Amino acid sequence: MEFSYVNHTQIHFGKGQIASIKNSISPNDKVLFIYGGGSIKKNGVYQEVVDALSDHAWVEFSGVEPNPTMETLDKAVALVKQEGVNFILAVGGGSVIDGSKYVAAASLYDGAGWDILEGKHSPKSALPIGAILTLPATGSESNPAAVITRAATQEKLSFYNPIVRPTFAVLDAHVMKTLPERQLANGLVDAWVHVCEQYITYPTGAMVQDGYAETLLKNLLILAKDFDNRDNDAWRENLMWTANQALNGLISVGVPQDWATHMIGHEFTALYGVDHARSLTLVQPSLLRHQIEAKRGKLEQMGKNVFALNDSETLAEQTIDAIEHFYQSLNLETRFKPEGEDKTNSIEKLMAQIEAHGLTAIGENQALGLKEIREILNAVIL
Helix, strand or coil: CCCCCCCCCEEEECCCHHHHHHHHCCCCCEEEEEECCCHHHHCCHHHHHHHHCCCCEEEEECCCCCCCEHHHHHHHHHHHHHHCCCEEEEEECHHHHHHHHHHHHHCCCCCCCHHHHCCCCCCCCCCCEEEEECCCCCCHHHCCEEEEEEHHHCEEEEEECHHHCCCEEEECHHHHHHCCHHHHHHHHHHHHHHHHHHHCCCCCCCHHHHHHHHHHHHHHHHHHHCHHHCCCHHHHHHHHHHHHHHCCCCCCCCCCCCCHHHHHHHHHHHHHCCCHHHHHHHHHHHHHHHCHHHHHHHHHHHHHHCCCCCCCCCHHHHHHHHHHHHHHHCCCCCCECCCCCCHHHHHHHHHHHHHHCCCCCECCCCCECHHHHHHHHHHHEC
């Protein structure tokens, strides 16, 4: 193994920690308070943030969507430039935090913000970001990645840059109390697939990364089995911390990563509006079956160490079945039936987007080209 690792995000974990932002943001900073819909006003989070910012100058921007769009975020960029904002406070789930990263980088760039997503501009500076997490799922509160949608062209692209990693993050599981069942299930499986993308590749002998990944997966299994008892502090806290650790960079250092499930899943979200987490459960089982020989070693390891399956010649196959059952136990679909469109048209639309975005050699071995992706989609779509 060879790697360099640092994660400079300071975590404030626990009930009442929103008040800590008062000391985490300089009183000289002018703050953009950016959030999604009205839920934070109903559950009291909005007022807690307002109280914590009582000594700061601030402006607010609301309306960041699930799967945040460039079109909305560019309005926030304009507000930042107009008001002379120099600190961004993102209050929400992964979509709001991802969107804040786009705003932080695009606000210091004179060109089109979408250039960052297309790789035409690599930002060297960005406004500092703080995050108050209200929905655990993506780990965006302490990682340097973001996924943004351009609604006009139905494109969903990502960027990764250390300069947009939040300087601090508040993780108060108490704010999750009002989250609906669908969002909690989404968050749980999103974290699961994040771990899988960094784990189900091929054996490398990385005991720490593998062992920690397996612990996180077992945590999520336990939380799923106890889903009916989700309305308690311990359940929420364990989901929040597990989801953070799933994508804060630690389990990926020095090991191969896949991310093909995410790349294909993004196209389902962009074209059909499928929830991000649910796009992953659509794609992953069929992808794993397609790539079973390349991934057999890690699937067998996962079967034994995570699902406690007995060793057998079909252990890898049984592990994929167990993953699929895990999703179905949370009422998430693992096949896709497009409404008002036949299977052939759906595959062609997705393939056109996949080819346009250059997804011609993806996965840990770059073994998934257009032919292989088409075969996977043929298995996914009914």
